[in-house]
Amino acid sequence: MADVVAVIASTHHPFYYRASRATGDDRPPFADEWVAKIERFRETLTRASPDVLVMVGSDHFHQFWLDNMPQFLVGKAPFYDANWYNEEREFGLPKMRLAGDLDLSTHLLRNGIDAGFDLAFSNELRVDHSITCPIITLRPEADLPIVPIYTNIFAPPLPQPSRFVELGRTIRRLVESWPSGLRVAIIGTGHLSLELGGPRQFGPHGPDPDFDRKAVQWISSGDIEGCLAQVTLDSLHAPGNATHGFMDFMLMMGVAGEHVPADYVDSLDLFHTMEAYFTWYPTGAPR
Amino acid sequence: MSKYLLDKFLFTVDRDPELVERYRDDPAGTVAWWEEHLANRLLGCATFEASTGQAFNEQERQALSTHDYPTLFELGAHPFLTLTLFIAMFERDHDEPLGFQLEYAARLAHHSLPYPDIST
Numbered sequence: 001m002a003d004v005v006a007v008i009a010s011t012h013h014p015f016y017y018r019a020s021r022a023t024g025d026d027r028p029p030f031a032d033e034w035v036a037k038i039e040r041f042r043e044t045l046t047r048a049s050p051d052v053l054v055m056v057g058s059d060h061f062h063q064f065w066l067d068n069m070p071q072f073l074v075g076k077a078p079f080y081d082a083n084w085y086n087e088e089r090e091f092g093l094p095k096m097r098l099a100g101d102l103d104l105s106t107h108l109l110r111n112g113i114d115a116g117f118d119l120a121f122s123n124e125l126r127v128d129h130s131i132t133c134p135i136i137t138l139r140p141e142a143d144l145p146i147v148p149i150y151t152n153i154f155a156p157p158l159p160q161p162s163r164f165v166e167l168g169r170t171i172r173r174l175v176e177s178w179p180s181g182l183r184v185a186i187i188g189t190g191h192l193s194l195e196l197g198g199p200r201q202f203g204p205h206g207p208d209p210d211f212d213r214k215a216v217q218w219i220s221s222g223d224i225e226g227c228l229a230q231v232t233l234d235s236l237h238a239p240g241n242a243t244h245g246f247m248d249f250m251l252m253m254g255v256a257g258e259h260v261p262a263d264y265v266d267s268l269d270l271f272h273t274m275e276a277y278f279t280w281y282p283t284g285a286p287r
Numbered sequence: 288m289s290k291y292l293l294d295k296f297l298f299t300v301d302r303d304p305e306l307v308e309r310y311r312d313d314p315a316g317t318v319a320w321w322e323e324h325l326a327n328r329l330l331g332c333a334t335f336e337a338s339t340g341q342a343f344n345e346q347e348r349q350a351l352s353t354h355d356y357p358t359l360f361e362l363g364a365h366p367f368l369t370l371t372l373f374i375a376m377f378e379r380d381h382d383e384p385l386g387f388q389l390e391y392a393a394r395l396a397h398h399s400l401p402y403p404d405i406s407t
Contacts, residue, residue, distance in 0.1 A: 010340055061298055062369060066291055066407050067330060086301055154367070156406045198402060199395040202388040204388055240407025241366055271385075 002104075002178040005185060006048035007280040009219060009252035010041070010188035011273065012057065012133035014091040017266060023248050030118050030270060037268055037277070038137045043266045044279035045138045047286040048185055052101050053139070053146045054108075056168075056188030056248055057130030058153045063122070064244055070120035071159050072167060074112065075148040076105040081126045082135075096132055101145040104178055108147060111174050117167060153190070153244045153253065161231050164247040165224055168254025190248030192216075193239035194273045200240060206274040207241035215246060219278050222260040224253050256280045290363045291349060291407040292326060292341050297368035299325055300383075301375065311376040315352040321347070357394050363403040 016038065019031045062084045064070060080094035105121075111118045127148050135142050149171070160238075175184050191214050193208035200207040218227040227250060236243045256262070256278075257268055263280035296318070300306040309316040326341040328334065331353050343351070350358040354376075370391065380388045 061365070062302075065295060065298060065330060083300070085304065086371060086375065089304075090371065154398075156363075181293060197360065197368075197370035199392050199398050201370070201392045202385050203392075254405070 002052075002171060002175055002182050002184050003181040004175055004185075005050055005286070006045055007156040007172075007252065007256045007282060008045060008057060008124060008134070008138065008185060008187040008189070009249055009256070009276075009278040010134055010137070010189050011055040011191055011275045011277075012130050013270070013273070013275060014087065014093065014129045014133060016133065017094070017136050025066075030268075034268060034270070034275070037266055038060055039103065039265070041279070042138050042140075043221060045185060045187075047182060048281065050144060050185035051092050051182040052104060053144050054104070054149065054171065054186045055127075055131045055134065055190045056145045056149045056171075056186070056251055057127070057134075057148050058190075058248060060097075060128055060130065060154065062128045063126055064152075066155060068241075069152060070150070070157050071152045072117060074105055074109050074270065075118040075125045075127070075146075075150075076102065076109060076121045076286070077123050078102055078126055079124060080127070080146065080148060082132045084126065084128055087129050091129065093129055093132065094137070096142055097147040098127070098135065098142055100121070100129075101147050101213065102182070104147045106147075108171070108174050112170060113176070115174070118136040119146075119169060130189055131241050134187050138187065144161070148194045151248055153247050156233075156243060158228040158233060158247070160233060161236075161247050161250050162228055165228065165254035168251040168256075170254075172249075172255045188248050188252040188255065190252075191242060191245035192274045192276055194242035194245060198241045202272050204271050205269055206240070206272070208243075209269075209274070210227070211239035211243070212267075212274045215249065216265070216276055219253055219276070220262045220265040221257055222253060222259045222262070224250075226249065227253065249265040251273045252278075257282075258271075261274040289341070289343065289347065290365075290402060290405065292343060293347055293351070293359065293362060293364040294368055294407060295326070295341075296321060297372050301372040303370060308373075308374050314354050319364070321356060348363065352356045356391065360395055360398070363405050365405050372391055387400075
């Protein structure tokens with residue numbers, strides 16, 4: 001069976017690519033610290049020596065639209081082109097192409113559906129920055145096959161937070177039952193408090209630093225029960241109007257397991273939103 | 288009221304570089320053209336398989352035709368779509384980094400929770 005050699009949860013900040021490459025007067029004052037933190041975070045994946053990456057993210061109205069909106073979707077394609085014109089325009093993100101792992105996609109779909117998740121699928125999926133930002137930060141060689149899993153954190157009605165946690169638990173179980181000798185890392189990205197297109201956007205910090213502190217505590221300690229007791233679809237409006245992206249962190253808490261503390265925790269208080277990085281090693285920390 | 292159609296306008300314009308420029312330069316003309324030719328287009332289908340009943344009400348048409356993003360926010364247009372398209376059109380007019388984004392926030396500053404419902 002496959003080994004889950006790393007579980008990684010991260011924010012996906014589309015400004016990182018440009019900020020990390022900027023020079024001279026164009027380089028923002030926070031870039032050096034940000035790059036240093038990302039390089040340390042990247043090492044946590046590199047040390048796990050993965051063969052395949054399961055990538056949990058969310059389409060930002062790129063391929064999925066309100067005339068046909070999946071709640072949870074698994075990519076089932078031999079390759080995934082990546083990034084869209086408006087991401088190149090706004091964030092300077094490059095066009096990319098990532099290989100797929102059809103065998104793992106097929107396994108997750110068949111067994112996920114049988115486990116009670118009526119997963120949608122896509123045979124031709126162009127992924128966006130929720131998938132490519134963690135590739136850029138954690139595996140810039142972009143040389144490993146992926147299975148993208150998309151969640152709807154964007155277009156209400158949304159699934160309940162508990163459903164995200166349960167899907168995470170299911171993904172973990174299914175990857176561990178994949179008849180393969182490969183080493184799999186499960187990586188998911190979301191947001192802490194975040195406001196986009198509202199009055200609290202682009203402030204000097206994330207819109208709700210108190211929520212961010214609580215969120216980092218929930219995630220780093222694996223406090224799923226405490227998190228679920230305080231987070232609802234309604235409550236997530238309060239920290240910022242785009243904070244439903246936090247449910248992808250909750251999904252990753254389900255992957256990592258109840259009361260399993262993260263082996264690596266870091267954060268960076270940026271303008272606009274707080275960055276946060278977590279790694280777990282289910283099979284023990286690599287040497 | 289059709290939040291869906293507002294979102295469909297923002298979505299289809301934002302993903303087309305030519306339409307972004309056209310909407311920036313001629314908002315009223317672009318909205319009129321879009322409502323006549325694209326409002327009923329079933330995306331991803333042959334053009335003759337169109338819908339038949341999509342139309343803006345006057346308030347929605349007016350808000351789009353005047354680049355009035357505070358009113359789009361009040362009408363429940365998806366804030367991510369509005370923000371992304373308006374950054375594409377107007378960030379270039381500001382010298383300071385995030386100048387447009389901060390102006391945008393200030394023009395919405397009179398809103399408190401709960402914000403307008405964005406459910407479609």
